[in-house]
Amino acid sequence: MCIHYLAEMTQGLNYEVIIVDNGSADETPSFLQSLKGDVQVITNSSNRGFAKASNQGALKARGRHLLFLNNDTLPQGGWLSELMSTLEERSRIGIAGSKLLYPDGSIQHAGIAFNKKGIPYLIYQGLHPDHPAVNRMRELQAVTAACMLVRKDLFFGIGGFDETYKNGLEDVDLCLKARERNWKIVYNPLSVLYHFEETTPGRKRHDAQNLAAFTGRWRGKIISDEDRIAKEDGLRVVYDRQGRFYWVYNLDYINRLRVEGKTHQALRILRDTYHLFSKNPYIPQHEKALLEKALRLCGAHAGD
Numbered sequence: 533m534c535i536h537y538l539a540e541m542t543q544g545l546n547y548e549v550i551i552v553d554n555g556s557a558d559e560t561p562s563f564l565q566s567l568k569g570d571v572q573v574i575t576n577s578s579n580r581g582f583a584k585a586s587n588q589g590a591l592k593a594r595g596r597h598l599l600f601l602n603n604d605t606l607p608q609g610g611w612l613s614e615l616m617s618t619l620e621e622r623s624r625i626g627i628a629g630s631k632l633l634y635p636d637g638s639i640q641h642a643g644i645a646f647n648k649k650g651i652p653y654l655i656y657q658g659l660h661p662d663h664p665a666v667n668r669m670r671e672l673q674a675v676t677a678a679c680m681l682v683r684k685d686l687f688f689g690i691g692g693f694d695e696t697y698k699n700g701l702e703d704v705d706l707c708l709k710a711r712e713r714n715w716k717i718v719y720n721p722l723s724v725l726y727h728f729e730e731t732t733p734g735r736k737r738h739d740a741q742n743l744a745a746f747t748g749r750w751r752g753k754i755i756s757d758e759d760r761i762a763k764e765d766g767l768r769v770v771y772d773r774q775g776r777f778y779w780v781y782n783l784d785y786i787n788r789l790r791v792e793g794k795t796h797q798a799l800r801i802l803r804d805t806y807h808l809f810s811k812n813p814y815i816p817q818h819e820k821a822l823l824e825k826a827l828r829l830c831g832a833h834a835g836d
Contacts, residue, residue, distance in 0.1 A: 534603045535567070541607045545616065547599075550592050552576065552585040583693035583702040586677070590684070590692060598687055600703075602678040604728040605632070614723035615681040618669070626686045626715030627707055629675025630723035633661055640727050642666040643719040644674040644704060645761050647769075650747065650754040652704045655761060660804045664797070665765035667721045673757060675717055677703030679725050686715055698738035701746045708750060766801070770819065780819055781805045786826050799830050 538549065549571045553560055555578040564573045574588050590598050597619065599612065611630060618628040632641035639659040644652050652674060656666050677693075680703060690709040693702040707717045758769045766785030781801055789798040806823060809815045 534601070534605055534607075537606045537608075538601075541609050542612050543609075544613055546595075547612070548572070548594060550574065550589040552589045554579040554581070554585050581695070581697075582677075582699050583695045583697055586702075587692045587695065590687060593684065596684055598682045598684050600677045600680045600682070602727065605679060606726040607679075608724040608726070611679075611723045611725055612681075614720050615679075618718050618720045618723075619681060619683065622716070624714065624716050625718050626683050626710050627675065627717045628681045628723070629672075629717070629719050630679040630725055631661070631666060631719075631721040632676070632678060632725055632727040635726060635728060637661055639663070639666050640729055641676050641678065642721065643670065643672040643761075644676065644707075645758040646673060646754050646756050647758055648756045650751065650756065651743070652701070655758070660800075660807070661724075663801065663804050665767060668765075669718060669720050669722075670764075671716050672719055672761075673711060673717060673755070674704045674707035675719055677706070678727055678729075679723070682706075682710075686710060686713075689713070696745050697742050700739055700742040705746060705749070708754070781823070781826065783822060783826060786830075790830060795830050799827075799832055802827050802830060802832070 535549075535551075547570075549569075550573075551564060551567075551571065552574045553564060554576050561575065564575075567573070572592055574585075574592065576585065576588075580588075586600055597616070599615070601607075615628045615630065619625050629641070629643065631639070634640045639656050639661060641654050642656045642659070642665070643654075645655045646652050654676070656663070659666055661667075687706075690706065690713065692706075694705050697705065711717060762769045763782075766782045766789075768780050768782050770780055786798045786802065789795070789801075802823065806827070809820055809823060
């Protein structure tokens with residue numbers, strides 16, 4: 533499906549497709565043999581991991597840019613031209629990332645933030661795709677390589693993906709290395725793909741090892757930006773006693789929208805927040821009470 537969508541949805545650009553088969557044991561090899569056109573296939577006898585396979589593919593690429601794309605994604609119209617225009621907008625933008633949606637249409641990726649311990653995570657997961665917070669182009673410290681466009685000279689100039697990592701944090705590490713050399717990382721919400729996410733068996737097997745390698749390398753060098761991002765979007769990041777976090781609306785921001793006559797926008801944010809609250813059993817009661825009060829102020833109720 534990914535290959536089909538790639539062919540159908542990528543218009544107006546010259547591109548080549550390089551597929552790295554990481555030791556597939558199903559019908560993938562026979563399918564890849566049937567492909568025609570400007571397609572290269574690299575076959576590994578075993579699963580060498582994301583970083584190694586991506587570096588293998590990058591070495592074969594002939595273009596000026598490299599687009600890393602997971603095989604469990606479905607590109608939508610204009611996805612690649614939007615990423616290309618992002619890199620061409622300013623000379624110091626080195627990496628661009630996309631808006632990724634879960635199969636139900638909610639947000640899977642709208643960029644990556646860092647918490648107060650310097651740990652990266654995907655921001656705004658579960659939000660409605662029309663929420664204002666996920667529809668602004670912005671500079672971030674990192675984006676996911678599930679769909680990532682990188683200048684090729686930058687990629688090889690910083691050593692590509694570090695193969696120390698095994699299916700996790702390679703992309704964040706790459707973005708941070710690019711920022712060390714004064715390159716900018718940008719999220720473009722106009723580039724949209726569906727992402728089924730982490731369908732490979734054993735995908736999280738090395739998470740602890742990856743995190744240890746990441747924190748050992750970047751400790752003291754990362755700026756926590758979750759509060760800044762939330763404030764930009766009129767939201768807050770709240771942690772409970774168990775360390776679980778969630779994004780909630782900022783009441784001052786909602787009131788300002790009401791005063792400015794933007795009640796419809798305020799209601800959209802509140803209803804989206806209510807949808808997230810209803811799925812999270814750990815939201816404190818006082819936060820739910822504040823949300824219901826804000827809904828009433830906007831002339832609606834929690835059940836509307």
